[in-house]
Amino acid sequence: xxxxxxxxxxxxxxxxxxxxxxxxxxxxxxxxxxxxxxxxxxxxxxxxxxxxxxxxxxxxxxxxxxxxxxxxxxxxxxxxxxxxxxxxxxxxxxxxxxxxxxxxxxxxxxxxxxxxxxxxxxxxxxxxxxxxxxxxxxxxxxxxxxxxxxxxxxxxxxxxxxxxxxxx
Amino acid sequence: xxxxxxxxxxxxxxxxxxxxxxxxxxxxxxxxxxxxxxxxxxxxxxxxxxxxxxxxxxxxxxxxxxxxxxxxxxxxxxxxxxxxxxxxxxxxxxxxxxxxxxxxxxxxxxxxxxxxxxxxxxxxxxxxxxx
Numbered sequence: 001x002x003x004x005x006x007x008x009x010x011x012x013x014x015x016x017x018x019x020x021x022x023x024x025x026x027x028x029x030x031x032x033x034x035x036x037x038x039x040x041x042x043x044x045x046x047x048x049x050x051x052x053x054x055x056x057x058x059x060x061x062x063x064x065x066x067x068x069x070x071x072x073x074x075x076x077x078x079x080x081x082x083x084x085x086x087x088x089x090x091x092x093x094x095x096x097x098x099x100x101x102x103x104x105x106x107x108x109x110x111x112x113x114x115x116x117x118x119x120x121x122x123x124x125x126x127x128x129x130x131x132x133x134x135x136x137x138x139x140x141x142x143x144x145x146x147x148x149x150x151x152x153x154x155x156x157x158x159x160x161x162x163x164x165x166x167x168x
Numbered sequence: 169x170x171x172x173x174x175x176x177x178x179x180x181x182x183x184x185x186x187x188x189x190x191x192x193x194x195x196x197x198x199x200x201x202x203x204x205x206x207x208x209x210x211x212x213x214x215x216x217x218x219x220x221x222x223x224x225x226x227x228x229x230x231x232x233x234x235x236x237x238x239x240x241x242x243x244x245x246x247x248x249x250x251x252x253x254x255x256x257x258x259x260x261x262x263x264x265x266x267x268x269x270x271x272x273x274x275x276x277x278x279x280x281x282x283x284x285x286x287x288x289x290x291x292x293x294x295x296x297x298x299x
Contacts, residue, residue, distance in 0.1 A: 071214075100229060101217075121214055
């Protein structure tokens, strides 16, 4: 199974916010067993989608040089299930940044309806302490971002295209 | 900012309840963050974020976690903080009550030193609250 829980970026402003969506489809095995007879995307995978989008927002802010990992879920409120056929519109906003980590606030909407509110904290793994070398094989992160349309929409705060990173 | 001690405590308490999932009656001034409230290392980063936001302050890593002192051979011998090390810790963290730790200053016990009251004192020192 592909571990991609964001289908497409639609907006990305470096260090500020990102928007995108996840289409929920009946073809996904993850929908089968969470609530038998009532196919829905498990809330944990919505958190994972937010974490992927938020992690990219934080990681790009540091030029993809830091090892960014999800460290803590500060809040996760789900107002309605994510059913097959739903498009989850994600919006992620950078909340705070420190030299050891960052926090983001995330919303998921289906149409005009608020589906979930999630606050996440990311930490940066110290080189040599918890990890050695990059978290991704060469080119893997770039391919993932390409598939998610990231480079089509990613701009800096002045509206200019983000740099072409060679380290991803 | 000019907050009273009670106002500082209430905001610190709110941050700790939020970060640690603790009950409000557990978060009293004498409670230790690690031993009594169950804070783990990653929670300290969360607490820092919440305090920075709540009090509009910047918190440097070394101020709350003086690892550079506790791993310095000039200040630690055989896992015990030396007199010079204690002096450096007190200089760095004048807001912390080191009385009990000083009686048997093993580095491994330092993590359980900080209390809610210490955190209030620290925040007070950052914002110039009433003493």
